[in-house]
Amino acid sequence: MAGALEARLAASARAGEDAGTRRGLVLVGPMGAGKTTVGRALAEATGLAFVDSDDLLVQVHGPIPAFFAEHGERAFRAEEARVIEHVLSRAVPCVLASGGGAVLSPGTRSLLSRPEVAVVYLRVTEAEALRRLDSGAGRPVLAGDPAGTWSRILAERDPLYHEVADLVVDTTSDPARELAWRIVEGICPR
Ligand SMILES: Nc1ncnc2c1ncn2[C@@H]1O[C@H](COP(=O)(O)OP(=O)(O)OP(=O)(O)O)[C@@H](O)[C@H]1O
Numbered sequence: 327m328a329g330a331l332e333a334r335l336a337a338s339a340r341a342g343e344d345a346g347t348r349r350g351l352v353l354v355g356p357m358g359a360g361k362t363t364v365g366r367a368l369a370e371a372t373g374l375a376f377v378d379s380d381d382l383l384v385q386v387h388g389p390i391p392a393f394f395a396e397h398g399e400r401a402f403r404a405e406e407a408r409v410i411e412h413v414l415s416r417a418v419p420c421v422l423a424s425g426g427g428a429v430l431s432p433g434t435r436s437l438l439s440r441p442e443v444a445v446v447y448l449r450v451t452e453a454e455a456l457r458r459l460d461s462g463a464g465r466p467v468l469a470g471d472p473a474g475t476w477s478r479i480l481a482e483r484d485p486l487y488h489e490v491a492d493l494v495v496d497t498t499s500d501p502a503r504e505l506a507w508r509i510v511e512g513i514c515p516r
């Protein structure tokens with residue numbers, strides 16, 4: 327038992343040292359993959375600050391569905407790209423949970439492809455994502471036909487998630503805290 331704790335504390339320490347050479351640890355992936363949930367657990371495991379680009383946008387602009395209705399998806403993508411660029415240019419490295427569509431921006435993809443940014447693609451099966459997303463409430467891009475739309479969007483974005491990812495982790499069956507430690511081990515191997 328003590329061995330397990332030591333291994334995890336050592337992994338956490340490596341992540342802390344590693345963070346000193348990085349701008350951030352970024353989670354990408356489709357809606358319901360667990361970017362926000364795993365991101366919080368990852369911040370706790372590494373001692374890094376946690377930032378969620380959707381939450382920051384909500385703090386500034388209010389609820390995402392209302393922003394989409396008033397300004398459209400294009401304006402949302404522009405704001406999202408600006409937030410991510412700002413967060414990754416700060417002196418303090420953090421865990422950043424991105425929005426599901428963040429990789430649509432070529433500028434964001436080129437930022438995420440830099441060596442000083444570690445990117446984890448969180449995958450999930452369609453059935454589990456839809457179970458988690460509660461019919462897509464609060465996610466305007468899923469309005470109307472959540473099941474059909476989720477898989478169509480994933481087919482478009484999957485190559486973009488892979489393009490920027492340093493590590494791919496499936497979140498379908500494991501709890502967020504376990505996944506966080508798997509990411510720490512994967513990004514900062516012994
Ligand atoms: N590993 C997990 N096991 C079980 N439930 C999970 C897991 N990860 C997340 N969830 C649940 O799934 C729901 C969606 O998770 P979360 O908001 O973290 O997804 P997301 O990837 O951030 O989605 P979005 O792109 O819409 O922001 C939440 O209710 C969360 O509690």
Ligand SMILES: O=C(O)C1=C[C@@H](O)[C@@H](O)[C@H](O)C1
Nearest residue numbers: 357380425426427465466467
């Ligand atoms: O996948 C998407 O396009 C989105 C995902 C969410 O995180 C939010 O960024 C928003 O609802 C759009």
Ligand SMILES: [Mg+2]
Nearest residue numbers: 361362380423
């Ligand atoms: Mg989220």
